[in-house]
Amino acid sequence: MTQRQLTGRKGVACLSSSAFRAVPASADVVIIGGGVMGASTAFHLAEAGVKDIVVVERGDLGCGSSGKPIGGVRAQFSDPLNIELGRRSLRAFRDFRHRPGADIGLDTVGYLFLLDSDEQARDFETGVGLQNSLDVPSRMISPEEARHLCPYVSTEGLVAAAYSPADGHARPALVVQGYARAAARAGVTLATHTAVRGIDTAGDRIVGVHTSQGRIACSTVICTAGAWSARIGDMAGVDLPVRPVKRQLAFTAPLTPPAPRIPFTIDFSSTAYFHNSDDGLLLGLADPDQEDGFDTTWTPHWLELFRTVARRRAPALAELRTAGGWAGLYEVTPDHNALIGRSRELPGFLYATGFSGHGFLQAPAVGEVMRDLYLDREPSTDVSPLSADRFRHGADTRPEAHVV
Structure with a gap:
């Protein structure tokens, strides 16, 4: 067994941690990062019936990159994959009042x-x-x-x-809160003010996550840590080129x-x-x-x-x-496209990060994709071109460049 250690205004708000449960000793899935991507992933997994999910966040939910984006939601991209992620997410934002059930201040101004x-x-x-x-x-x-x-x-x-x-803008903090509260109602543990200190592996398996509040035994880690994802990847020996x-x-x-x-x-x-x-x-x-x-x-x-x-x-x-x-x-990321996928060397390590400014607007669709990847189902959107493997020497999985 190895352990790789690494020692507001205008709707900008963090979700209070006062109602959140303590870190459990074990879980089926540990999601690292409590921003919009982590909250969306947790909601979609729980909605699909996945049990024993823990979201680990070093601060309050939504207080990293998700607390401070510009709130734009759109499908105006120049490649089919990003268009589809934007289009599916727009539909989810329009339906957010009903699923998961929250007002997100959506203003469809174009x-x-x-x-x-x-x-x-x-x-x-x-x-x-x-x-x-x-x-x-x-x-x-x-x-x-x-x-x-x-x-x-x-x-x-x-x-x-x-x-x-059909495009517009919404309030990012309200989206994070909406997903997180629905996930918590479904039994997801939201462990805030909890830092990840290391990830335990045994061969090609994940066996645990070390946090500032104790170790969580688990077989799956989903990295949604945004700008901090390279550090999390290093803990697991997975290269996530995010700066x-x-x-x-x-x-x-x-x-x-x-x-x-x-x-x-x-x-x-x-x-x-x-x-x-x-x-x-x-x-x-x-x-x-x-x-x-x-x-x-x-x-x-x-x-x-x-x-x-x-x-x-x-x-x-x-x-x-x-x-x-x-x-x-x-x-x-080096090509300004997201990293979405599952590690080939460490199959229990999944990731959704590196969105280069498009994470908030694509979060609903990507949450669906992460659910399907975890459940070994074919996602509605083929995200294989967004695998982190595209940056390996000689890899031929690079997505089309997009100008917007």
Whole structure:
């Protein structure tokens, strides 16, 4: 036997751990990571009748990457696999009030991508054709139509835009809470403030997980640890090439008159984005010079990057007063596609991580996939191209690159 050791505002909230049970001595399944992916996986497993499930989370549920995403939900991707994961998840978000039973603040305002080159327009036109063939109601629109949908937009320099009315945004913390509470009602143990210290293996079998609250004997581990997944993989001897990258956003002060109801709007070239949030707007942009790391200190000076873009693309936003913000972590893989699958060398180790900013919006569908992989059923969506094995030398399982 071996043991590999490794010694808010706007709907951002962590689920209290006061009602959660202690770590049991044994379980059938240990899910590592209590964010949206872990909560969704736990819910779908429990719904399918799987017993003795433990979710292990080092803090409160939803306080890692899941507590701080931008909340976008969409199916506008440029490859069939990501389109299907997004489309199935959109359907689940629309039905969330009934299954698992929670209000998640879903606002179906659409997604609007602003395009400023002929090359971008051609790429998105190809993507829209593929999306339409898979029943996604996206369409290419003119700059003038984009401005009609979002009055903040300046059409100067725009070539075209892509829009899907079925997309929108929801409250990530409410999604985590909805899944977690339904899972707990079904008997899942939610072990918060419990750190994973090591994973025991015997040959090609998992036999236990060491935590700060004691050892859990188990035969299956599902890694949904987000930006921390590489560390968990190392404990089991499984290579999960995930790196953490800080992303920041801000909220405007309350707006008078109120902001118009607008789509989730993205300037594709710069990555700047904005959408409605309570009494103002949420603003964000990916800093291209951001170094890898686990630091989540909010540094407001990045806002000047957003304002520089806004002066060109949405001038009215450039000088809006902000009222705070926060930073979270993207879990990024080398090709910016997720890692979903089962380890070949250690079959009891499954993983769903590395979503590179798409984890929240794909969580419902991926929870279904993880349920099916655990039960040795054929998933409704073939995720084999997302296996971590694709990064092995000579592997031919790489998914298609996607531009959105």
